[in-house]
Amino acid sequence: MAGAIIENLSGRKLGILIVFLMLCQVVCFLVGALIAPAPSSAMSVLGTKCIDKKYSKDKWYYPRGEKRCRSISSLDEPVVEQDNIEANDIIFAFQIPSPKDNFALDYSRWQQNLLSVMHLDIYYDDDAKFDPNAVMTIEARLGYRNKGDPDTKWTEYASSVEERTLDCYIEPRHMRAEYIYNCSSVPMFELGSLHHDFYLLNIRLPMDTAKESWGFIHQNGGFTKVWVSLKTIFFPTMVAIMAWFWRRISLLTRPPALLEYMLMVLGAALTFLNCPLEYLTLVYDCPWMTVVSDIRQGLFYASLLSFWLIFTGEHLMDDIERNRIRVYWRHLSAVLGGCLCLFIFDMCERGVQLRNPFYSIWVFINISSKRQSLPAMSSARRLHYEGIIYRFKVLMLATLLCAAMTVIGFILGQVSEGQWSWDDNIKLEYTSAFFTGVYGMWNIYTFALICLYAPSHKRWPKDQDTQSSTGEEIEFSRLATEPSEMSSITAFAKKTAAD
CATH class of the missing domain: 2.60.120 (Jelly Rolls)
Known part of the structure; x- marks a missing residue:
């Protein structure tokens, strides 16, 4: 059976990957704290x-x-x-x-x-x-x-x-x-x-x-140099990982799944945000750069919100047929409508607004209820799905952390505008570290998603024992065994919901 890399990655390799990504995150914070001056x-x-x-x-x-x-x-x-x-x-x-x-x-x-x-x-x-x-x-x-x-x-x-x-x-x-x-x-x-x-x-x-x-x-020139340097590093990295991800998708016999399309959209939005257009201002007078920066950040926020919505919906583990964009048209319309209103407000008022729902927190409750069906499974399947759920919970923790830091980063950006009012005595020496850290977190989070949800070429062996300890036969006919299957965790959830 073949699925996503996150479902077949060993615990040791997953631990190494997490440690590596955490080190990258720490480096992003330290760059802002030790090298970059205050943003403005x-x-x-x-x-x-x-x-x-x-x-x-x-x-x-x-x-x-x-x-x-x-x-x-x-x-x-x-x-x-x-x-x-x-x-x-x-x-x-x-x-x-x-x-x-x-x-x-x-x-x-x-x-x-x-x-x-x-x-x-x-x-x-x-x-x-x-x-x-x-x-x-x-x-x-x-x-x-x-x-x-x-x-x-x-x-x-x-x-x-x-x-x-x-x-x-x-x-x-x-x-x-x-x-x-x-x-x-x-x-x-x-x-x-x-x-x-x-x-x-x-x-x-x-x-x-x-x-x-x-x-x-x-804006301080030293902060701009650090910010553009990070973009110069992240931009080719994201381009390379997206090319690798799409190549693995193209090797499959099935068309890309909705979640894979959304990963590409999220990666494209982040790549657009990473593109170091600020170099143009060193040669040309670009008064429109602020507007372009707001548009790029707005597109990334819209993509991130849409991805979280579909990512959570695809793992709700119910019996609703998903993997189609029209299933989410109401939710996506709300997200896009809100982003459009914020874009209009931004163009009129020069402010940036963000509404970031923690919709993904409900996935934990759903996963916990589905875990109760695991003891009725055979040993091989139980261990396999327990490993998948463990990895998925780790990923959901990263998702919630990313959402929280995004909201905090947005609020901090709005609070920093209090410097416009000379009645406020606001000291934000820590702002550079936070901004570079959140920016690095966006790239690391997207990098991890694309890597872990890329199709895996590994297969795990079928277990011939499909009877539980109570003698009751467990049917897994909806769990496809071909490389064109959906994510195993999603397929398993849909099956338990149907039962």
Whole structure:
């Protein structure tokens, strides 16, 4: 009898494989913990108040370098009254990255992306009525410059007039001129590619603002190098294991089973996720890279959820005829519909959402009930199926662990966005180790599934004794003996359900 490799693998070989995969998992965690820095860094930049009574949209205002703008440090300076400076005459300039220890810094293309949030300090004024929830109109202009360019050469990257709703409040006892409104940070823009060395942001606001600071969050180049290195290793590995798996399938006389198709879909989605497209950003400006990354991760999540659903359904061990995709159309429609909604939300809100059901936990209950029929079997068959169930439970434990870590990884990714809000003091030094560990776990888990569920060329001998100790004959006619059979554990379960 021939089945999947997991059903014919000896305990010693299975133990060696588990130890090897666990070592690979530990290495992935250690790479993130010992080599990679934190995934992202935040930098707060205080805006320079450039003044110009003859403001021009074609003129750049920058605080450092030759021909820098005329600026003031406070709205209380005498020049404000002398020149009758109004809010529309003030341009807030942010030249990034800021120098450190009198050393000019520049962005690296390894840093991949840049997020920006704005924080306003607005003084309370008895003479001016301010709506704490007002809609603020922002005239923004973003430019860039590269090394070797003169200080005056700034090229426009994007410009827009945006509206943002403020969320400010002030306690009644603080409604005096020297107090400032407590305003929430306002997200502004996101760059999916840091292709240039320096960036300049010019902002005009239609109100008197005491101080405006911006937070710029970028991915660390060191983390990107480690992340892309892992992808470079995992990508050819998954391509090779998928080619090996499909070759073994093609040698059989039967068409591929549904579970085998789903393994190929899962492997293809993970291979697409592993493809190190980030190398393109080192040569080309790829502002769409963030969207592509979200799509790749979304496809993998959808494939993983669909695989878990079908994987569990194929091993429910009931008398329902399965191995057909239409049997799962309701469940898959729910998964795909949910993923589609999340994709639309992602395209609109730039967030990633995940709903990960632990549907596979019910398989343990079903297996335990089926195990009660084992004592009625002959010795050879009982030992064979006990070995299969043991291996299957080990695999289900890995499935639950993978599901739990995936959910935790998603939540951690969402929590890390709390850095956008400067009211939160979040320290995530362990994030790199967790992210690289979960990413490695996805590859190791898929690698193990493809290896263990590949068709085996081994056969186990038939047992001629088909009578139990009670003299009752056990019929196994539904357990096929040809290489074209389904998984033995599934066939056995379906037979016991029918009995």
